[in-house]
Amino acid sequence: MGIEVNNIGKRFGDFVALDDVSLNFPQGELTALLGPSGCGKTTLLRIIAGLEPPDSGQVFLDGEDASSHHVRERQVGFVFQHYALFKHMSVFDNIAFGLRVKPRKQRPSEAQIRRKVMSLLELVQLDWLAERYPPQLSGGQRQRIALARALAVEPRVLLLDEPFGALDAKVRKELRRWLRNLHDELHVTSIFVTHDQEEALEVADRIVLMNKGKVAQVGAPDEVYNHPASPFVYGFLGNVNLFHGRVHEGALEAGGIVLDAPDHADARDVQGTGFVRPHDIEVRRYTKEAPGEAGIAARLRRAHAIGPLAQLELERADNAQLIEAVMSAERYAQLGLTEGETLLVRPKRLRVFINEASEGERA
Incomplete structure (x- = not known):
């Protein structure tokens, strides 16, 4: 599913978080929203998800105006930096949660849920941890479980907000590679927020570089790195x-x-x-x-x-x-x-x- 945002504006008091932002996210691509803290990237992600209303502008999902749709109607999977797993539930129950709370007519049977959860655990290579609880897992394992839980409801869009930001450098690098491979297998339209230039350049099909609520440049990783459009882009992407x-x-x-x-x-x-x-x-x-x-x-x-x-x-x-x-x-x-x-x-x-x-x- 393709995503389009047109003329999105958002203020928090006197602070302009987004200033007339228009972007197109092609179907099946993995796009990085990259920029310094406070540039508006997380606010834009939350507006696409329906977690935050824009002051102006529209969000289109598959060509349909979804601006007034509730977050549940947008079929969006969301992965946060700090996992947001239910500590009192097993890994299996965490992933099954989104399926079990569906309306009765849409809810799969328990047998279908079991097959779905176990296939997702195999996909994230953690099927051996089904009965463990989140506190018993490493940070990298918890983030992969959070991703499996987001994928369980078969989202049309996958949104990731600094998904590896809380992890140490070695684990972060391993998970970046793993996320890229997973995306190549699933082809879910995905947007992830990061302030890590190396992460964006390594993982994304396309980079949207943001600064002070505006889009500074959009392009493939090699394009924005080798042909920066402004001094800001040049200085932000690596040493100079x-x-x-x-x-x-x-x-x-x-x-x-x-x-x-x-x-x-x-x-x-x-x-x-x-x-x-x-x-x-x-x-x-x-x-x-x-x-x-x-x-x-x-x-x-x-x-x-x-x-x-x-x-x-x-x-x-x-x-x-x-x-x-x-x-x-x-x-x-x-x-x-x-x-x-x-x-x-x-x-x-x-x-x-x-x-x-x-x-x-x-x-």
Whole structure:
């Protein structure tokens, strides 16, 4: 089932949680709502579920206006961060609960419920825990049971609010992989809320990046990561280095070097910022003979070379700004770098954005 929200607005007092948000969630896709705390992602999820009424706008489920439908009529499965399992019920009874409270005419027989629950327990690979109680389970097991309970009522839509947020990093990574595999098997239209960039990039078919109640960008994970639409998106999706300078006729002059900015061939002497990922920083030895345009002099403050990658923290000689660089551990060993020495750094690839004040001046 496809989901569409049109012109959704929501305020809490003076706080604007959602500001005229319109989105389409294609049938069978797993979409991540990603953004910082307070950006409106959980509020949007609750409005889709029917748990929160919008101040304005409409929610369409399969092309039908569901804005006035009660949460029970929307056939939505909801999984919260903190499991929300009934502690006094066994795992089996927790999953069966939604089926047993259906109206009498829609309620399956106990034999049908047993078959359904056991098949779901097999699906989440926990059939051996049917008679246990939630306090006897690990956090990861409880979250998988919560997901099985949401799936028991055969929802048209599955909504997950920070489903792995309360778990430790190792378990969270395992469950991310498991959720992706489960979705590939079931193809239930799913939306999950997260503030974890790595989680969204790894699991989702599509990412909706939100900021201050608005949609900042929508796209496939590789699209939003490699082609961010704004400085906010660039900065939110992973580590980034900033190079401030003057943009003029397709070039950014920053810190004594000139960098290509082909997207701004028409710019005339305006202020801009170059955004560069750490793995796009070239690092080499500094020699006095090298021309000034060859790179920016920076002192290697710290190097962390455990595993396949070496992470370098460098301090610019001209303004003490920190620069992060990443290279292979093999390359780091070949260079034989030592902490405290001066190196030359140069962006290999960057994206330049004209500063907002300069945009106003141009207008």
